[in-house]
Amino acid sequence: MPISFASRLDQVETSAIRELFKLLGKPGIISFAGGFPDSAMFDVEGIREATQRALSEEPGSALQYGATEGYPALREQLAGYMALRGAQGIQPEDLIVTTGSQQALDLVGKTLIDPGDKVIVEGPTFLATIQCFRLYGAELVSAPIDADGVQVDRLEQLIAEHRPRLVYLIPTFGNPSGATLSLQRRKRILELAVEHQTLIVEDDPYGALYFDAPPPASLLALSAQVPGSRELLVHCGSLSKVLSPGLRVGWMIAPPALLAKATMCKQFSDAHTSTFAQATAAQYLRAGRMPATLERVRAVYAQRARTMGEALRAELGGAIDFVQPHGGLFIWARLTGAGGKLADGSAFARKAIEQGVAFVPGAPFYCAHPDPATLRLSFATADEARIREGVARLGRALDA
Ligand code: PMP
Numbered sequence: 001m002p003i004s005f006a007s008r009l010d011q012v013e014t015s016a017i018r019e020l021f022k023l024l025g026k027p028g029i030i031s032f033a034g035g036f037p038d039s040a041m042f043d044v045e046g047i048r049e050a051t052q053r054a055l056s057e058e059p060g061s062a063l064q065y066g067a068t069e070g071y072p073a074l075r076e077q078l079a080g081y082m083a084l085r086g087a088q089g090i091q092p093e094d095l096i097v098t099t100g101s102q103q104a105l106d107l108v109g110k111t112l113i114d115p116g117d118k119v120i121v122e123g124p125t126f127l128a129t130i131q132c133f134r135l136y137g138a139e140l141v142s143a144p145i146d147a148d149g150v151q152v153d154r155l156e157q158l159i160a161e162h163r164p165r166l167v168y169l170i171p172t173f174g175n176p177s178g179a180t181l182s183l184q185r186r187k188r189i190l191e192l193a194v195e196h197q198t199l200i201v202e203d204d205p206y207g208a209l210y211f212d213a214p215p216p217a218s219l220l221a222l223s224a225q226v227p228g229s230r231e232l233l234v235h236c237g238s239l240s241k242v243l244s245p246g247l248r249v250g251w252m253i254a255p256p257a258l259l260a261k262a263t264m265c266k267q268f269s270d271a272h273t274s275t276f277a278q279a280t281a282a283q284y285l286r287a288g289r290m291p292a293t294l295e296r297v298r299a300v301y302a303q304r305a306r307t308m309g310e311a312l313r314a315e316l317g318g319a320i321d322f323v324q325p326h327g328g329l330f331i332w333a334r335l336t337g338a339g340g341k342l343a344d345g346s347a348f349a350r351k352a353i354e355q356g357v358a359f360v361p362g363a364p365f366y367c368a369h370p371d372p373a374t375l376r377l378s379f380a381t382a383d384e385a386r387i388r389e390g391v392a393r394l395g396r397a398l399d400a
Contacts, residue, residue, distance in 0.1 A: 011134040020360060023353050030390035032308075032377040033358040035175060035329065037241050039381075041300060043284075043293050047244065050283035054276065062279035068267045070097025070251070071278035077285035078251050082237070084291075085208060087221040087253075094253055096263055099273045101205055101238035101250035105129050106269075107262040108166070108201055108234060108252075109136040117165040120158055122150050124332075124365030124374070126175045126203065129168055138165070140367035147323045149174070149181030152188045159196050166199040166234075172215045173206035173328025176365045176376035180326060183216035190219060190226040190233075198232065205238040205250075208294055210327035211302035220253060231255050239281060241329065242294060247277045301329065301380055307387050308379040315395035329380040332362070335373045341398055345375040351400050357393040 024031050054062045061071070069075065075092035082090045098104040105128070113119065115137025121129065123142030130140060141162050143155045149171055159167065169189070171181040181189070193200045202219040216222075220235040238250040252262060266272070284290070308331055309324045319341045322333035337343030342351070345361035352359060362374025382390055 008135055008137065011137065012131045020349065020353075020358065024358055026353070026356075029353070029356050029358055030382055030386050030393065031358045032379070032382065032387075032390060033360050034378055034381055036378075036381055037245065037297070037329070038300070041297050042244055043289060046284055046287070046289045046293065047247075047280065050280045050287060053283045053287075054279035057283075058279055062276050064275060066272045066275040066278070068096070068263050068272050069093075070095070070273065071275055071282060073286070074249070074278040074282035077282045078237070081285060081290065082220070082253070085221075086214075086217045087235075088224070090220075090253060094259075095251045096259055096266070097273050097278055098236075098250045098252050098266070099270055100240060100245070100248045101203065101236040101252075102128060102132075103266070103270070103273075104234075104236040104250055104252035104262075105132055105168075105201075105203065107265055108168075108236075109133050109138070110265045111258060111261045112165055112199070113138045114165075118162040120155065120162065120164045120167040121367055122169060122174065122177070123367065123369060124176055124362060124371075125168065125367070126170060127365055129203070130365075130367050133168070142366060142368040143167075145174070145177055145179055147179055149179050149185055150189075152185045152192070155189070156192055159192060159198055163196075164198060166201055167193075168201045168203065169219075170203045170206075171219060172204055173209060173325060173330075175206070175328070176330055176360070176362065177332045178323070178325035178328055178330045179332070180215050183222075186216055186219055186222050187226065190223055190229040193232040194226065194228040199234065200232060201234045201236065203236045205236075205241050206328040208242050209298060209301060209329070211298060211305060212326060215327060234258065242297060243281070243284065243290070247281055248273065249277055249281045298327075301327075304379040304382070304384060304387060305331070307384045308377065308391065311388050311391035312377075312394075315391050316398060319398055329378050331377045331379060333375050333377060334362075334371070335375070337373070343373050345372055348375065348397065351397040352394055355393040355397040355400065357390045357397065359394075 079090045113136035119138040120141045223230040235253040318338040335343045349361045360376045363370035
């Protein structure tokens, strides 16, 4: 008998990206497709030491069930980490630890979204958020972005028109767009939240991965300057891109009432994030290794981003248009179709695979009105020589 699934699953489909990832096993392929940090960059020694200290100093709690809100030592360390990142005055009890920031997004959906609720997201935005919010029945509305992030005038119109349950933004080094919201727009968005009494979800897994200068302060940090905005703000953070995604340590900062409901839902879901992973992360942060780790990964990604940008300009010239990112993991590009060359990201992705290089076409990242000419290229996991070779293959694919 065929299994009959819950009707909420009708809202989502297996992503086109997942299908593409199946092809990545092809021998010799250079991948610009993943959203992963480079595993060669993991601070294995630091994590080993942190693990050993967790086991020798606190085995009873590190291996035991723990509080749903999170391991106390980690909540304390994360509050300190947020202060380092410019958000002063966050107390350990203002945040809960989640199993990756992905779970924080799921808890946002679970606690706030009823079927039929409108939710505004950027076009393009993080694919897993599109899928996750749709599972809860959200009707997604796409707000256009440009090089300075979401267009606030348009966002204001959409908020007024749709009265959304919440607005979901990746203000800093967006996935997939690489775009960063300007300081002026950040302040305006916080004002809009207050004027329209609309919840804003700030997803910020990449903010610490800047290349030259730090990005503008997070919405969370800026909320101190806009009275009434903190009560309307949810901030999701993660150690995945800066330390290790395998640890599955993320967090959520939200007004107390929402945090309480999210904690309740988390309790029924996974009881708590792995205490062992949390104890390890807390030991790591306490040992003070994070600043050096951040400097190291920033320098490597900055160089790779430069290399990829230069190679794209040299190999693909006028056939491709992109803004050089100032942080994060991605170059978001658009095929111009100049000279009669390919202008469809999906067709280009197929040709690229034949040439031995993979990337993700941009269309699936839009909840509506996809731009088929777009593509996302990750510069994070290939070293510079492979980036150059991969981009040369892209050039051949475009000419093929
Ligand atoms: N948000 C964004 C924008 C992401 O790109 C990612 C990871 N690709 C996540 C959230 C989830 O990350 P994690 O669960 O590993 O913290």
